[in-house]
Amino acid sequence: MFKITLLDGKSFFCKESESIVEGARRNDLYLDHSCLSGRCSSCKVKVINGETITDSDELPLSDLEKQENFILACIRKPLSDLYLAAEDLSQYGFSSPVTVPAKINSITPLTADIVEIGLRLPPNQKPQFLEGQYLNVIWNGIKRSYSIASAASETAIKLIVKNYPNGQMSAYWFSQAKINDLLRIEIANGTFFLRNHVDKESLVFLATGTGIAPIQAIVNSPQNQARLAKFRNVILLWGMKYQSELFWKPNQDNITFIPVLSREGKTKTYVQDKMADLELDWTSTVVYACGSDAMIQHAESKAIALGVENTNFYSDAFVPSN
Ligand SMILES: Cc1cc2nc3c(=O)[nH]c(=O)nc-3n(C[C@H](O)[C@H](O)[C@H](O)COP(=O)(O)OP(=O)(O)OC[C@H]3O[C@@H](n4cnc5c(N)ncnc54)[C@H](O)[C@@H]3O)c2cc1C
Ligand code: FES
Known part of the structure; x- marks a missing residue:
């Protein structure tokens, strides 16, 4: 066993045979994660001190990040005691995932290639999740992840x-x-949810396509209204191809909604490009990005180049299952 110490002073003992994220969970601590299989980079963390090992190439990490001692904590195991630039998130009240039956309640076409699926659980099951988390649908031996678009209420x-x-x-x-x-659903997973930011001026949401789903849940959550109200600016950039595909918009006056339509103009425009046009103090900005892996990778580099601290960029990449 090795002792893993976090930036917030918390520590836990991790077995040599388990990943750092697993070791934290066994000790009732939550570290940032999503896919748990080295594909999305949500669990990226800097090792301040100590040695770790993995048998994967950690493809989501850039060469620079590897040189700077960033690792993917979901597939890295400790080789020594470690000091990590990570924080425990357990105070936000996560529940362990449970697998429960669910029936399809509604199927609503939203665009030519997007539908909204409504699910209902048995009356004795109350789904426990933080808005922004995802669930796994299990059907006929297939398991796929989907962000929850509704609020827990x-x-x-x-x-x-x-x-x-x-x-x-x-x-x-x-x-x-x-x-x-x-169907069966495994609910809930991941750590894409709105933190309680006390000293930041601006919040920027970035979404591509169905990546709007967890952001819908976050901004519609009654519990999140006080957290959203702390920001002077809340801006949502949502990338779709055409105006006619915009099936939702936030209904709060304090959220500036900017659709980014990649196929309506003469040149293609993407959310990560539009982000740079915003006149914000980027050093006092947090960014939450969800959707395609390519958008998230580009947006993260752009955000950091603009001045966002890398610990203030949160993401959930919709990576393929295998
Ligand atoms: C945390 C998380 C949350 C997600 N949330 C949503 C969501 O809210 N809504 C939603 O529609 N999808 C979401 N996804 C993606 C979803 O899990 C599936 O990957 C997607 O629905 C395709 O599954 P499939 O069985 O139809 O395709 P598959 O049979 O798995 O793949 C068919 C083809 O499509 C490609 N492909 C599969 N998935 C993707 C992808 N995500 N991006 C690019 N190419 C892909 C494969 O490489 C393959 O060529 C999420 C994924 C993750 C990891
Ligand atoms: S890469 Fe570790 S959680 Fe996705």
Whole structure:
């Protein structure tokens, strides 16, 4: 066992055989994570002191990040005691994931290739999640992750699902799924949720496509209204192809909504490019980005170049399952 100490002073003992994220969970501590398989980089953390090992290439990390001792804590195991630039998130009240049956309650087309799926749980099951987290749908031996688009206070759980060409689960959602179909869901996973930022001036949400789902949940959450109100600026940049695809917008006056339409103009525009046009004190800005992996990687480098501290960039990348 090795002792892992975090920046907030908390510590835990991690086995040589388990990842740092797993070791933290076994000790009831939560470190940032999402996919838990080295694909998304949500668990990226800087090792201040100590040695770790992995048998993966850690593809989401750049060469510079590797040189600067960043690791993916979900696939790294300790080789010594460690001091990590990470914080425990357990004070936010996570629940351990549970697998429960769920029936399809509604299927609502939103665009030509996006549907909203409503799920209902048995009456004795109250879903426990923080807005922004995702769940896994298990159907016919297939398991896929979907961000929860509804707030925890709503009765139905809503998902915003895109049709991926030749996708196994897409084929189910878009040509077989019907009301009252029985699925299983593993709820809830990941640490993409709105933290309690006390001293920051601006909050920027970035989303591409169905990456708007967890942001819908975050901004619609009654519990989050006080957290949102602390910022002087709350800005949402949502990338879609066409104006006609914008199936949602926030209804709060204190959120500036900027659709970024990549196919409406003469040149393609992306959310990460539009971000640089915002006149903000980037050193006092937190960024929450969700959607395509490519957008998140570009947006993170741009945000850091603009002055955002790397610990103030939170993301959930919709990486493929395998
Ligand atoms: C944390 C997390 C949250 C997610 N939330 C959502 C969500 O809210 N809504 C949603 O629609 N999807 C979401 N996804 C993606 C989702 O889990 C599936 O990857 C997606 O639905 C495709 O599954 P499939 O079975 O149809 O395709 P598959 O059979 O798995 O793949 C078919 C083809 O599509 C490609 N592909 C699969 N997934 C992706 C992807 N994400 N990006 C680019 N290419 C891909 C594959 O490489 C393959 O070529 C999320 C993923 C993660 C990791
Ligand atoms: S890469 Fe570690 S949680 Fe995704």
